[in-house]
Amino acid sequence: MKRFICPFYAIVYLGITSCFLVACGGHSRDVYTLFNAGHLKMEKGDYKGAINEYDQLLELKNDHATAYFNRGFAHQNLNQFKEAVRDYSKAIRYRKKYPEAYYQRGLAYFRLNIPGKAIRDFDKVIHTNPKHADAYFHRARVKKKLLRFNDAFHDFDEALRLKGNFKQAYYERGALHLQRKHYQKALWDFNKAIELDGRYALPYAGKGKLYYAQKSFKKAVKVLQKAIKLDEKHLETYYTLGQCYVLMDDYPNALVYINRAINMAPNQAASYNVRGFIKNQREKYKAALTDFDKAIALLPKYPEALYNRGISQLSLGDFAKALEDFEATLELDDRYTGALVSKGKVHEAQGQMNDACREWRKAAFYGDTTGKYLVSENCESKVKYKAPKEIKINADVKQLIATYMERGAKNMDQQQYEQAAANFSKAIGLNKYNPDAFFKRGNAYEGLRDFENALKDFEEAIQLNPRDGIYFYHRGLAKKNLDNLDEACIxxxxxxxxxxxxANILIYNQCSKQ
Structure with a gap:
């Protein structure tokens, strides 16, 4: 969170210029010397050194309000907010009318997440000086945090009335409009902040979040990249940019920006969850587990991370751990339909169809379309799906097929698509009833941009196993690349x-008008 603390010299000037010259009352030369030494160290940014000088001064004169104020300000710049509050309070004790001490203490209370006391301090500043735009601005930020949105808007408006070129106020008001889904007003505020300062990164980041909320991902990417050029240290921009690429189905770029977010802030659970999700999408399930474990260690009650870890476990065939994660998700949110559907799939895999149908019916009751489909197909339909009988293959041939499949997978990892297709073809030659071999060869043809042959292989995979959603997903991709979007959407x-x-991402982005 960006702090807006006035420069030290501006604060001192408000009421202590004469004190600075005569050491506040003509006390010993030591007080004067220590005060000036502290002031010089503050100007140089040596806040620890300044604190040392003020410590010595206050041992000699323990009612020196300005020294307490300055020491508090030094603590504040070192993020030592409790110490800052203590010193500002001492300054106020020894000088009752000290608006700048109330103002800075309000900022410190805000950073300590004590909003009620922060508001009271800003109230006192505004009562003393009704034209103090910064006090209105920061009081608005506190009220925003307390969800007092109308009051916050009022204070932002007043801050801007008093200071028309207040770019931070335009940005913060825009961010509040965005939070309240007032998209046009938010965009106007962000643009106004940029008009005032084209090098100010935050309103570009705000516009990126706005476009992200509106599902205009390409526009979001453009302004978020601009924000990063202006300020490489803004964590949320990297995270939002990574999210945009996820929703654009561009996982390599998504991974780049999420990795940067993690490097900048390694204790943010959300970033690990997104990176794990990306790895799941790329079928790197074991690697994904590491990220989900980290996210959950940082934030134990994190339903999305628990659910995603369950998906990894389910994909790896560890049904017990998958079930444990889905149940943990539902303990936190009993209407988490993805967890209900997936929990049902675990029961289905274990042959417990009554239990599976119970979970799918719950999901359907909460409006989940996948749950409705699974209920209609498995729990009400009179005709049950029967998997094709496996042909008998001797152990040596099975081992040879596995070898070709492993070689093909390695070729895919190295983007050697022709070799991959050749190895999968050898596996198919030994067993033409293996849907996964057709699917993998279809993936290789995708890599070669040979979408006609990819389509044929995905159709073969679906003929052999019409219950695997990923086969339909990739057949849809092949159809889209062959300019048949209508069938792709189906x-x-x-x-x-x-x-x-x-598939939901593509349905939303590609098929919303279908």
């Missing part, structure tokens, strides 16, 4: 019905 909806969540 496949993506089928993938979504089967529980393959990434």
């Amino acid at each position: 496949d993506w909806r089928k993938a979504s019905y089967l529980g393959y969540k990434p």
